[in-house]
Amino acid sequence: MLGIAFLAAAAPVADAQNARQARQQVEASMLVTGHVDIDRDGRVSAHVLDRPDKLPPYVIDLVERALPALRFEPILVDGAPVLARAKMSIRLVAKPTGDGDGNMQLRIAGAHFGEEYSDSDRTSVRRSNLRPPRYPMNIAQIGGKGTVYLLVQVGRDGRPMDVVAEQVNLTAVGSAREMEMIRTALAKTAVDNARKHWVFTPPDAGEAAGRDYWVVRVPVDFRLDNSGETAHGKWIAYHPGPVQRPAWAAPAPLGFSPDTLVAGGMTPESSRFKLLTALEG
Structure with missing residues (x-):
């Protein structure tokens, strides 16, 4: 059920043992996206999953059982609670139970709830030139692939003041x-590519326009073909790396992890949708 790719390379005995240990630790992952509607009390009143026909029924069942239990801080406009809709992405992780029957334990590892990105939204940072990096040849030759989740500190001139790899997840x-x-x-x-080539358009309207800098997250995919995160409803190998967060970044919100974000997109560091309850499932 779960297709997991491994690097094929001759290695000393110690490295071979390390590789076996890594394979025992590797999990499988899927990113599920959609929207949730939030009522005036901060409860999830409705939800829509993207392309549900491409999702396994057991995945839909897990997500649909988890969403009604979520609670958010009510969204306020002029001090009064209002109805709101959030863009949702959920990272699911499956791991063998070890019972010998090939069964998997499925859980929700993290989630993100935010706004739809718009190139015309003058109140937030927008993309101007996010040139993708070249695939390192030495890494491509050994079949290495994964996603780098970048935190970018954007200055008032639209150039990166600092860039940090918040997390690097491997799919081999x-x-x-x-x-x-x-x-x-x-x-x-x-x-290096982001520092050298990327350019953003800072906000020129709204409360954020007067800040000294802004922080955004941009996931960058490195893969050898068109498979992986773009294969909606498919499991991929999942070996998450450690998370590091610079001093200029805000603490991560409840339930969030960098790898809940979709590669190729850009997301503001903060969101008005603040989860109050822990994720279950």
Whole structure:
């Protein structure tokens, strides 16, 4: 059921043992997106999943059982609670139960609730030139692939003041040494490219326009073909890296992890949709 790719390379015995340990730890993951409607009390009143016909029934069942239990801070306009709709992305993770029957334990690892991105929204940071990085040749040759989740501090001139790889997740597994090398190479490539080439359009209206800088998140995909995160409703290998957050970034909201964001998009660091309850499922 779950297709997981591994790096094929000759290695010493110690590296082979490390690779086996990594394979035992690897999980499978799927990103489910859609929208939730939030009532004046902060409860989820309705939801819509993107392309549900492409999702396994057991995935739909898990998400639909979890969403009604969520509670948000009520959305206020001029001090009064209003109805609101949030864009949703949920990271599901499946791991073998170890019972010998091939069963998997499925859980919700994280979620993000935010606004729909709009190039015409003058109250938030917008994309101007987010040139994608080149795939490192040495990493491509050994089949290394993954996603680098960048935190970008955008200055008033629209240029990055600082860029940090908040997390690097791999979708191919090797020894611990190989995976560390791949993570380092992908992170450096993505960060260097963003610092050199990326340009944003700062907000010129609304409360955020007067800030000294703004923070956005931009996931960058490195893969060898068109499979992976773009394959809606498909499981992919999942080996998450550690999360690091610079001093200029705000604390992560409840239930959030960087890898709940869809590669190719851009998301403001903060969201008016604040989750009050822990994720279940």
